[in-house]
Amino acid sequence: MTSRRLLVLCLLVLSTAAFAAPSVRIKDIATVRGIRGNQVLGLGLVTGLNGKGDSSTSPLLRSSLSSLVSSFGVSIAPQDIRSKNAAVVMVSAELPPFSRVGDRIDITVSSIGDARDLDGGILLQANLQAANGQTYAVAQGRVMTTQEPNGSKTVGTISQGAIVEKEVVSQFLENNVVSIILRNPDFVTASAVQKAIGAAFSGITVTSKDASLIDVQLPEASRANPVGFLAQLEALTVTPDSDGRVVINAASGVIVMGEKVRIGKVAVSYRTARVSVGFSSSASAPPDMFIIGETTTVDDFVSALKAVGLKADVIIGVLQAVEKAGALFGNLVIM
Secondary structure (H helix, E strand, O other): OHHHHHHHHHHHHHOOOOOOOOOEEHHHHEEEOOOOOEEEEEEEEEEOOOOOOOOOOOHHHHHHHHHHHHOOOOOOOHHHOOOOOOEEEEEEEEEOOOOOOOOEEEEEEEEOOOOOEOOOOEEEEEEEEOOOOOEEEEEEEEOEEOOOOOOOEOEEEEEEEEEEOOOOOOOOOEOOEEEEEEOOOOHHHHHHHHHHHHHHOOOOOEEEOOOOEEEEEOOHHHOOOHHHHHHHHHHOEEOOOOOOEEEEEOOOOEEEEOOOOEEOOEEEEEOOEEEEEOOOOOOOOOOOEEEEOOOEEHHHHHHHHHHOOOOHHHHHHHHHHHHHOOOEEOEEEEO
């Protein structure tokens, strides 16, 4: 018991010093509005499945095969087709920003019929369209699948399986204004970004619209070279405000804590283990009672719970109870 108590005290002393949030580049915490990916989708046919394709009575498969062979000058009625070696699939992908004609992208293939296994099949040429109905890429290739937990192999991928046929131009300037969008909206961080940009480029207008959006007016000298200006802007460093959040993965027992989350006055008792935050010890206190300073960090608190022998699932339950008691000053997120 004595050695365990010494371990707890060492953990608490070592963890009292809070680590300062790191300085990071603006490009690591924000994106430029207008620079985004675009989803494309198409209907395709996978062949060569050796009896593991859609059933021979599938109207969709029959119609697709009849349409395919007719494009090569062969006429056959859908009802006369009895193939089990093909499957009708959906083909999906995302065009990255600034994709150019001839670029290759990865695609995902998924069965929409009753095929049992797409692995090793050949996806025949399929047009991939955007929401506007225009074709932006053409896909084809051998499908590779991974074993799903339920044993299914009806979803597969083709690495570099589509060729971009039409560019999607990303517009990131509007009236010589570029907009920076924070990935994690926060008023403190938005203000820090605004100040960093204003200090680096004198004489320009920088406006924080809200917790995520910062508008930057390009200086006159940079309007002929907006790419160079953006490169300098994204390389600026700021210190973002850390989020007061505790994220728990209940399945794995992983607990991730923000450095600013604090635990208020609380006493926890579980069977023979007891942990107290912010309450003074007394002569009548049991020998297995561990005392932590008031408004301790969640890291300190979890370390103390672990040191007295509590398992991950119990610690998760304790944190949930502490939040319900109003003693956890932050957001608790259960995955």
